[in-house]
Amino acid sequence: MHDQALAVRSSPDTMIPPDNVRGLLRSEYEKLVEVGMFEGLRIELLDGQIVEKSPQSVAHSSILNALARPCYALIAPDREISVCSGFRAGMRSMPEPDLAIVPARYRHPEEALLVVEVADDSLRNDLGIKAAIYAAAGVPEYWVVDVAHDLVIEHKRPTVRGYQSIESQKRGATLRTSAVPMLVITVDDILDCT
Amino acid sequence: MLELMASRPDQHPDRRDWPDNVRPLYREEYEKLVELGAFTDQRVELLEGQVVEMSPQGIPHAVIVAHLARRMNAVLPKRLLMFQHSGLRAGERSTPEPDISLVGFKRGWHAAENASLVVEVADSSLQIDRGTKATIYAKAGAPEYWIVDVKHEQVIVHTIPRSGRYQNIIERKRGQRVHTPVLPRLVVTVDDIIDC
Numbered sequence: 357m358h359d360q361a362l363a364v365r366s367s368p369d370t371m372i373p374p375d376n377v378r379g380l381l382r383s384e385y386e387k388l389v390e391v392g393m394f395e396g397l398r399i400e401l402l403d404g405q406i407v408e409k410s411p412q413s414v415a416h417s418s419i420l421n422a423l424a425r426p427c428y429a430l431i432a433p434d435r436e437i438s439v440c441s442g443f444r445a446g447m448r449s450m451p452e453p454d455l456a457i458v459p460a461r462y463r464h465p466e467e468a469l470l471v472v473e474v475a476d477d478s479l480r481n482d483l484g485i486k487a488a489i490y491a492a493a494g495v496p497e498y499w500v501v502d503v504a505h506d507l508v509i510e511h512k513r514p515t516v517r518g519y520q521s522i523e524s525q526k527r528g529a530t531l532r533t534s535a536v537p538m539l540v541i542t543v544d545d546i547l548d549c550t
Numbered sequence: 551m552l553e554l555m556a557s558r559p560d561q562h563p564d565r566r567d568w569p570d571n572v573r574p575l576y577r578e579e580y581e582k583l584v585e586l587g588a589f590t591d592q593r594v595e596l597l598e599g600q601v602v603e604m605s606p607q608g609i610p611h612a613v614i615v616a617h618l619a620r621r622m623n624a625v626l627p628k629r630l631l632m633f634q635h636s637g638l639r640a641g642e643r644s645t646p647e648p649d650i651s652l653v654g655f656k657r658g659w660h661a662a663e664n665a666s667l668v669v670e671v672a673d674s675s676l677q678i679d680r681g682t683k684a685t686i687y688a689k690a691g692a693p694e695y696w697i698v699d700v701k702h703e704q705v706i707v708h709t710i711p712r713s714g715r716y717q718n719i720i721e722r723k724r725g726q727r728v729h730t731p732v733l734p735r736l737v738v739t740v741d742d743i744i745d746c
Contacts, residue, residue: 371681374568378603380575384588391586393579404601406573478570485569 379404382450401450402485410477419474419501420454422549423541427457430538435469436460443468445493451486457535467494470535474501487511491518497533501546508543574599574643581645597682599643605674614671614698615649617746622650625735630666631655638662640690646683652732662690666732671698680706689714694730698743705740
């Protein structure tokens with residue numbers, strides 16, 4: 357399943373050879389955000405490409421709440437929970453993770469201790485390009501809640517070439533993270549809240 | 551594109567991972583970035599919603615452009631202006647920068663539909679010039695589009711844009727003249743253009 361999600365595709369809609377495509381830099385993307393060009397749009401920058409996010413389903417928000425609620429209760433004072441806000445990852449990406457545990461600072465996060473994406477129709481991006489981006493940005497733990505297959509896919513040991521450890525946790529499994537050491541949550545807790 | 555993917559050893563060099571749901575960068579957004587100085591000193595253009603790097607201009611390329619521009623300028627009607635490497639608005643998603651464009655005088659940005667003739671000198675950019683750009687210029691309604699194909703020693707003349715493509719594409723070879731109704735007094739052969 358994961359191999360399929362990473363299948364290579366060619367340029368959408370254009371006949372431009374990929375080697376010539378420069379894409380947008382994060383600095384350019386942030387400029388456009390700043391002047392309000394993207395207002396009202398649900399988009400993020402993934403390796404130089406503007407990518408549209410589909411509107412959040414009810415299930416999606418419930419899962420996020422189920423995850424965020426215990427985190428708020430248990431998080432250390434020097435950390436904070438960032439929900440659906442931009443994360444500066446390298447020169448060419450500004451993903452908006454569904455949930456991230458970041459060091460407490462009053463600016464755009466540039467590092468995260470844990471990132472969680474809830475994948476309903478975004479699975480291919482979440483397991484493919486986003487895993488690559490978070491790994492390259494050194495995010496130590498990355499969870500993908502795979503709603504369709506009843507799994508939480510844990511990514512660990514980031515390198516510039518991706519995560520070295522990827523494990524699918526099925527129902528019955530318990531999840532732990534060093535970002536919130538007190539947190540003990542099961543796959544069922546996350547999936548059954550909907 | 552991908553700095554991340556490029557480092558992957560198993561990646562075939564001309565096939566890359568594109569995310570799902572890519573949204574184009576619109577011309578309006580691109581122009582805002584130009585206005586904010588984002589691309590100063592960079593050779594880029596917007597093609598079909600993608601910021602594309604122009605290949606570095608070699609000396610033969612520059613010389614061909616300069617000579618052809620001089621010949622055209624000498625016979626240019628008063629109503630037209632000649633631009634070199636200037637952005638041309640084409641549809642909602644493209645601002646190509648053709649090597650030469652002949653456009654009726656107007657303030658501000660110039661639009662491809664008002665360009666009487668567009669010329670691209672192609673060396674390494676042939677694939678883009680024949681493919682993506684031909685589609686862009688045809689869709690925008692530019693009536694005539696030339697590609698000086700340095701490698702194959704020919705000038706490819708595109709006319710009659712209709713339904714997003716040029717209906718008439720003629721390859722002029724060495725020994726043949728290239729002419730255009732836009733510049734009736736222009737007398738030039740493929741050899742004149744290539745051998746300058």
